[in-house]
Amino acid sequence: MAYLDHIRACNAFDPARFRPFVVEGQTVGAVAHDLVPRLLAFENMFVDDGRSLAMVHFRDFEARSTAMEIVLKELADEGRIGGWRNEPFRVSTDFGAPPLLRMERAGAPLFGVTSYGVHVNGFVRTSKGIAMWVGRRSPTKPNYPNMLDNLCAGAIAFGMGVGETLIKEAHEEASIPSSIAARAVPVGAIRYCCEGDGGLRPDVLFVHDLELPADFVPKPSDGEIAEYMLWPIVDVARRVRDTFDFKFNCNLVVIDFLIRRGLIAADAPDYLALVEGLHRPRGIL
């Protein structure tokens, strides 16, 4: 296998299975055609014109958010949504755009709503080069148990900023004090879209590099991560290139790191496909 297999895996979905999800005339996601009859069974919630599904009956942000909560709770009761998280997500046409509604994170994939997250590459400079902190996810996690992970990561909840989320996740997941987490450098963003969690995941990850002091050891804290390991970057690179041991999207975060640090040769055959594959064009379908 090759690095490019992870780009493909994170961008694997069949657009023909979905139709746009529209709020206030603006496309903010995509729903599976299969789910449309169930959604239309909710009274006065959705309108479908055969090409897209829309929320149109609502006065404002709060009305839409309340309606969506009713819908999602029922869908969860029917077993269509796994793992209610009580994490409100912001639904809008773009990260900076005004929010059109608020919805529970676990329901976002059913509506193919873009999720914005923060991922952190934690690394140390050693006499032998760069070493990277790799987490192993808890064996009891419902999602991706035992898989390898970045130093810390998390979705950006409604009302939170990129930097705030990073400080919070670094503390909660890896016991990193804010004085150290604040040194994390924002280095770009990646975008992909794949099927998952019962729907579509059009995700944007704000990528950060955090150089840690040589004597600092991250400690699992909230139970997400079972253990942290410090690996030479070539071992991390090989593990990404040759296996699917990392959680699917963490592979892209590491590949981005490898590219930015010159650890993948510009003359490599897949170089442009890799660089550009980290930046899926906007627009889901």
Add this chain to the structure above:
Amino acid sequence: MAYLDHIRACNAFDPARFRPFVVEGQTVGAVAHDLVPRLLAFENMFVDDGRSLAMVHFRDFEARSTAMEIVLKELADEGRIGGWRNEPFRVSTDFGAPPLLRMERAGAPLFGVTSYGVHVNGFVRTSKGIAMWVGRRSPTKPNYPNMLDNLCAGAIAFGMGVGETLIKEAHEEASIPSSIAARAVPVGAIRYCCEGDGGLRPDVLFVHDLELPADFVPKPSDGEIAEYMLWPIVDVARRVRDTFDFKFNCNLVVIDFLIRRGLIAADAPDYLALVEGLHRPRGIL
């Protein structure tokens, strides 16, 4: 103005003015509808079906290359091509793909053939932070005289690799010995497409960062650059953000540097548009 204005400027063209240029059944560029009648006047060179212009009559790479040379020389005689450079370009569907023909660089925009180049951010770490070497182009250059430029840059000629081109340009343009140029780190690539040089410029730039020793001073050598100046990175950033003083594509190279170094906040309103704007989707029209 804003950083985003440079993304817009480098991606400004009207797709409706062009049709695909096809070789061996594969789209490798785009020609202006306006130019098609002139091209069809060449006997047995091109075939047009109203939607795309194709080269079909040729046996192989050499035959196509020879034919294209005849075409370009005549177009140059008619004043349709400025500044013949005697730099052969490789024409293919992708950087790594087998070449379909060879053509003179100056003629590439007429056929909207993708050009691959190398650009180098030269920087120094000082006690006050990063400083960047900025070149001022010669006042006698036919293209972009007096404009600001990266440390060095150049198009990748037929048969040359990314690394080779970098070593060559660093030496020719800035008198940088290969021992120092070899330290340049490939950090990604950017893609844009705009009208220019009498046609279309779908360009890919392989971006490199070269940290220079504090006591090293680049010296103009081949007359491309008139002088080099070492500026605090905040001054470079401001100049890019607020002016069009840099040569058009050098702005994107600096913006990419600023993003990767955390010098643009991830919470900035245009952040995603900037990051993603550096990676125009493939496919010209």
